[in-house]
Amino acid sequence: xxxxxxxxxxxxxxxxxxxxxxxxxxxxxxxxxxxxxxxxxxxxxxxxxxxxxxxxxxxxxxxxxxxxxxxxxxxxxxxxxxxxxxxxxxxxxxxxxxxxxxxxxxxxxxxxxxxxxxxxxxxxxxxxxxxxxxxxxxxxxxxxxxxxxxxxxxxxxxxxxxxxxxxxxxxxxxxxxxxxxxxxxxxxxxxxxxxxxxxxxxxxxxxxxxxxxxxxxxxxxxxxxxxxxxxxxxxxxxxxxxxxxxxxxxx
Amino acid sequence: xxxxxxxxxxxxxxxxxxxxxxxxxxxxxxxxxxxxxxxxxxxxxxxxxxxxxxxxxxxxxxxxxxxxxxxxxxxxxxxxxxxxxxxxxxxxxxxxxxxxxxxxxxxxxxxxxxxxxxxxxxxxxxxxxxxxxxxxxxxxxxxxxxxxxxxxxxxxxxxxxxxxxxxxxxxxxxxxxxxxxxxxxxxxxxxxxxxxxxxxxxxxxxxxxxxxxxxxxxxxxxxxxxxxxxxxxxxxxxxxx
Amino acid sequence: xxxxxxxxxxxxxxxxxxxxxxxxxxxxxxxxxxxxxxxxxxxxxxxxxxxxxxxxxxxxxxxxxxxxxxxxxxxxxxxxxxxxxxxxxxxxxxxxxxxxxxxxxxxxxxxxxxxxxxxxxxxxxxxxxxxxxxxxxxxxxxxxxxxxxxxxxxxxxxxxxxxxxxxxxxxxxxxxxxxxxxxxxxxxxxxxxxxxxxxxxxxxxxxxxxxxxxxxxxxxxxxxxxxxxxxxxxxxxxxxxxxxxxxxxxxxxxxxxxxxxxxxxxxxxxxxxxxxxxxxxxxxxxxx
Numbered sequence: 056x057x058x059x060x061x062x063x064x065x066x067x068x069x070x071x072x073x074x075x076x077x078x079x080x081x082x083x084x085x086x087x088x089x090x091x092x093x094x095x096x097x098x099x100x101x102x103x104x105x106x107x108x109x110x111x112x113x114x115x116x117x118x119x120x121x122x123x124x125x126x127x128x129x130x131x132x133x134x135x136x137x138x139x140x141x142x143x144x145x146x147x148x149x150x151x152x153x154x155x156x157x158x159x160x161x162x163x164x165x166x167x168x169x170x171x172x173x174x175x176x177x178x179x180x181x182x183x184x185x186x187x188x189x190x191x192x193x194x195x196x197x198x199x200x201x202x203x204x205x206x207x208x209x210x211x212x213x214x215x216x217x218x219x220x221x222x223x224x225x226x227x228x229x230x231x232x233x234x235x236x237x238x239x240x241x242x243x244x245x246x247x248x249x250x251x252x253x254x255x256x257x258x259x260x261x262x263x264x265x266x267x268x269x270x271x272x273x274x275x276x277x278x279x280x281x282x283x284x285x286x287x288x289x290x291x292x293x294x295x296x297x298x299x300x301x302x303x304x305x306x
Numbered sequence: 307x308x309x310x311x312x313x314x315x316x317x318x319x320x321x322x323x324x325x326x327x328x329x330x331x332x333x334x335x336x337x338x339x340x341x342x343x344x345x346x347x348x349x350x351x352x353x354x355x356x357x358x359x360x361x362x363x364x365x366x367x368x369x370x371x372x373x374x375x376x377x378x379x380x381x382x383x384x385x386x387x388x389x390x391x392x393x394x395x396x397x398x399x400x401x402x403x404x405x406x407x408x409x410x411x412x413x414x415x416x417x418x419x420x421x422x423x424x425x426x427x428x429x430x431x432x433x434x435x436x437x438x439x440x441x442x443x444x445x446x447x448x449x450x451x452x453x454x455x456x457x458x459x460x461x462x463x464x465x466x467x468x469x470x471x472x473x474x475x476x477x478x479x480x481x482x483x484x485x486x487x488x489x490x491x492x493x494x495x496x497x498x499x500x501x502x503x504x505x506x507x508x509x510x511x512x513x514x515x516x517x518x519x520x521x522x523x524x525x526x527x528x529x530x531x532x533x534x535x536x537x538x539x540x541x542x543x544x545x546x547x
Numbered sequence: 548x549x550x551x552x553x554x555x556x557x558x559x560x561x562x563x564x565x566x567x568x569x570x571x572x573x574x575x576x577x578x579x580x581x582x583x584x585x586x587x588x589x590x591x592x593x594x595x596x597x598x599x600x601x602x603x604x605x606x607x608x609x610x611x612x613x614x615x616x617x618x619x620x621x622x623x624x625x626x627x628x629x630x631x632x633x634x635x636x637x638x639x640x641x642x643x644x645x646x647x648x649x650x651x652x653x654x655x656x657x658x659x660x661x662x663x664x665x666x667x668x669x670x671x672x673x674x675x676x677x678x679x680x681x682x683x684x685x686x687x688x689x690x691x692x693x694x695x696x697x698x699x700x701x702x703x704x705x706x707x708x709x710x711x712x713x714x715x716x717x718x719x720x721x722x723x724x725x726x727x728x729x730x731x732x733x734x735x736x737x738x739x740x741x742x743x744x745x746x747x748x749x750x751x752x753x754x755x756x757x758x759x760x761x762x763x764x765x766x767x768x769x770x771x772x773x774x775x776x777x778x779x780x781x782x783x784x785x786x787x788x789x790x791x792x793x794x795x796x797x798x799x800x801x802x803x804x805x806x807x808x809x810x811x812x813x814x815x816x817x818x819x820x821x822x823x824x825x826x827x828x829x830x831x832x833x834x835x
Binding site: 455 | 611613614615637639642644645648665666667668670671
């Protein structure tokens with residue numbers, strides 16, 4: 056406890072003198088330690104992709120997923136502390152199921168996003184709990200079309216056309232900003248996002264898997280993992296593009 | 307037990323009724339008679355069995371008046387809460403404020419059904435939910451006694467309905483225009499009033515469409531003159547104070 | 548000993564006549580029980596006699612009656628799968644009120660559930676099954692529930708509700724393709740949880756009208772055509788003799804080849820050549 060500005064980071068219940076809640080900012084740091092997660096709103100849906108860092112060669116490939124269905128018409132791609140992501144996803148599933156059983160209709164995108172933002176926010180208000188060290192991209196469909204939201208540890212919630220969270224998000228953002236949101240088709244967007252994931256991946260990091268999920272006309276409006284053939288093609292193209300870049304760099 | 311005219315002292319107030327709702331090409335019409343009886347006594351000859359739930363959805367009530375009024379009140383409250391959550395979070399684009407109290411018709415029907423189903427042993431309530439919304443257009447949902455919910459092009463309920471099923475089935479047309487639909491429904495209620503002692507008075511109509519809703523009241527002189535009846539003689543047609 | 552008179556009054560529910568309701572009876576009981584004063588809860592100053600109403604809930608009535616109902620569901624196994632059929636009618640008492648109700652429901656890819664009885668209760672069961680399917684969907688493991696699992700689940704639901712004296716007023720037929728054991732599955736649950744699996748089942752009135760025909764004509768390894776013919780002949784018997792059935796049916800088929808299908812509504816060929824239609828008293832002259 057020496058000097059001004061110290062000691063204000065022990066709990067979310069105390070602001071620092073310059074109006075910060077340090078615990079929430081630390082939680083954001085935790086998010087940036089997870090792999091990169093990106094998403095893009097397309098003409099006919101939403102596509103999300105995650106760079107899942109693989110900690111050990113002994114892990115069974117394809118397990119420990121980072122992209123989860125919340126209900127038939129909604130899904131999440133998360134990054135940060137994995138158990139926190141899972142808790143958030145579980146809550147979203149509960150909210151979706153609850154709404155469906157009460158109102159007999161699928162939960163509208165803005166309602167789900169709003170309720171999840173409230174849930175996040177609750178964990179920034181009490182001394183006894185820790186804010187989530189996780190961010191998620193929420194991809195949904197409702198009667199107004201397809202939507203994408205980003206939820207952050209602070210409880211902030213933004214409706215986005217393109218987004219990047221997690222490791223190297225700034226670099227990924229510059230790449231994603233180049234995409235034509237709302238015009239590109241989901242099946243083409245899958246390739247774009249896979250390319251971004253491969254391009255942004257830091258080679259110092261361990262091995263990774265590129266996970267892809269979408270909710271679009273091709274998946275009949277359901278949130279699905281991108282089918283293997285489509286995903287494999289996108290990943291092959293991404294690898295080829297990366298090699299091309301390397302060759303150019305060498306030359 | 308034999309019913310005598312004065313048994314109304316101990317008989318519950320009940321909307322022995324004819325209610326009807328039908329979708330036309332661009333909206334829906336709800337119709338009802340205006341008689342409420344307790345036994346043989348007409349407890350209210352000007353009752354309004356068509357209740358507004360929100361801007362774009364109305365409910366026709368039949369069965370126990372007390373039960374259906376309370377169900378309607380509960381549904382209304384839940385719908386208001388839902389509308390605030392659904393329409394008020396600022397995440398939706400291209401939405402003007404005048405749609406703030408518009409709710410999916412299906413959601414209103416579902417909430418009504420839940421109450422009807424979960425309290426089926428306690429309620430004596432047959433309801434019809436009808437309305438218009440941007441997603442599914444004009445819709446009619448019947449919620450009969452046990453608490454099931456059935457969407458249909460038109461739905462009819464109440465004691466008078468038994469007398470007009472044949473007429474309705476036989477003369478219903480898809481995609482009617484508004485005036486045609488209102489005329490058809492007025493005629494149907496007239497026929498029910500002609501045979502059902504528990505239905506009577508005026509015919510109330512509510513029409514819901516994209517731009518709002520309107521109420522109408524058809525006096526007996528404008529009802530269809532049915533077999534065995536005489537043309538109504540009415541010297542005073544404006545409301546008496 | 549005086550027998551305790553069980554009450555069937557809807558206002559006090561099952562139980563024993565409470566003290567004070569019938570002074571003469573109380574007097575008689577008192578005389579009888581004075582002889583056995585050592586029974587603690589009957590002695591002087593007792594609060595009342597045994598009563599089988601939950602004191603926390605108070606008076607309640609659970610005597611349900613069905614309102615909107617569907618009639619029989621028929622189903623038969625054949626060599627590649629299961630066929631199920633029922634009409635599309637929902638009756639309100641004896642009014643044929645809703646004529647285009649689908650009474651079978653596809654649950655996941657490999658199971659079809661058909662119902663007899665109260666429509667609102669089946670709506671409720673449908674939401675349970677939808678929730679089950681949703682958790683399956685979210686699990687994302689390409690490992691859907693088998694028909695047998697859904698059957699066992701429904702058995703538990705039905706029996707649990709009857710134990711609360713609040714049964715769901717349905718009989719359910721569960722048909723499907725068991726992709727684990729690689730064979731068709733067919734089972735049936737009643738409103739109090741009674742259940743069985745068989746090669747052919749029928750619920751409701753169909754149990755009396757169609758089952759005998761099935762017993763007579765069903766055989767192992769039937770082809771789809773044979774099974775369909777048998778089912779349609781049973782539907783004919785039902786539609787002629789069950790007043791709550793209409794000639795508008797749907798047929799569901801479920802095989803190893805993927806998602807079960809529920810057909811568009813169709814009518815079957817009925818026969819009206821019965822002599823007595825034309826001459827009702829031909830063999831009984833002078834009769835009415």
